[in-house]
Amino acid sequence: AQSVSQHNHHVILSEAASLELGCNYSYGGTVNLFWYVQYPGQHLQLLLKYFSGDPLVKGIKGFEAEFIKSKFSFNLRKPSVQWSDTAEYFCAVGWPEGYNKLIFGAGTRLAVHP
Amino acid sequence: KAGVTQTPRYLIKTRGQQVTLSCSPISGHRSVSWYQQTPGQGLQFLFEYFSETQRNKGNFPGRFSGRQFSNSRSEMNVSTLELGDSALYLCASSLKEQRNEKLFFGSGTQLSVL
Numbered sequence: 454a455q456s457v458s459q460h461n462h463h464v465i466l467s468e469a470a471s472l473e474l475g476c477n478y479s480y481g482g483t484v485n486l487f488w489y490v491q492y493p494g495q496h497l498q499l500l501l502k503y504f505s506g507d508p509l510v511k512g513i514k515g516f517e518a519e520f521i522k523s524k525f526s527f528n529l530r531k532p533s534v535q536w537s538d539t540a541e542y543f544c545a546v547g548w549p550e551g552y553n554k555l556i557f558g559a560g561t562r563l564a565v566h567p
Numbered sequence: 568k569a570g571v572t573q574t575p576r577y578l579i580k581t582r583g584q585q586v587t588l589s590c591s592p593i594s595g596h597r598s599v600s601w602y603q604q605t606p607g608q609g610l611q612f613l614f615e616y617f618s619e620t621q622r623n624k625g626n627f628p629g630r631f632s633g634r635q636f637s638n639s640r641s642e643m644n645v646s647t648l649e650l651g652d653s654a655l656y657l658c659a660s661s662l663k664e665q666r667n668e669k670l671f672f673g674s675g676t677q678l679s680v681l
Contacts, residue, residue, distance in 0.1 A: 496570070497672040545610075553598055555670070556612070559609045560610075
């Protein structure tokens with residue numbers, strides 16, 4: 454069965470620090486990969502997605518993620534975080550045969566201190 | 568444009584009862600997915616509907632069911648409620664028929680089973 458692992462459940466950073474959140478998935482076929490974010494009091498929203506092509510994808514608010522097929526990973530990065538990045542981040546995997554079914558990781562709570 | 572609307576926002580039920588949750592997708596969106604979110608299990612896929620047809624289903628017991636109407640609005644029903652059904656139920660809609668489209672989530676219905 455497909456699964457998604459997010460290595461860090463809680464991350465605390467100071468503003469301007471760099472961020473990298475790990476995500477690994479288990480599925481041998483073609484995958485589509487996503488990062489969703491939930492800001493305090495808001496809906497889950499899409500941060501970025503990878504379907505094919507350039508394995509380095511850029512999303513909103515300066516976030517990027519790199520798909521490394523050999524490592525089954527899709528890590529999220531941001532060079533310099535801001536207080537407004539405080540949120541919960543979810544990695545998710547889908548696959549062509551699954552329509553809109555996504556398997557989500559457990560989430561990482563990021564707290565950025567000014 | 569209005570977002571995904573879920574009603575009611577909160578529900579309190581007792582064991583053995585049944586409950587119906589409602590979701591109105593973004594206008595023009597034809598796909599509606601349902602997810603269960605709990606602190607222990609995270610986000611888990613329940614089912615997806617497209618044009619009134621269920622086209623994917625998660626690993627939940629038959630007590631969980633859903634349907635979609637011709638106007639794309641969707642309902643999910645849980646019968647014979649158990650304490651473990653206490654969760655945030657999220658609905659998500661997407662625009663196109665293509666697989667793994669961007670999902671737009673609602674605020675959810677918080678269900679408490681006593």
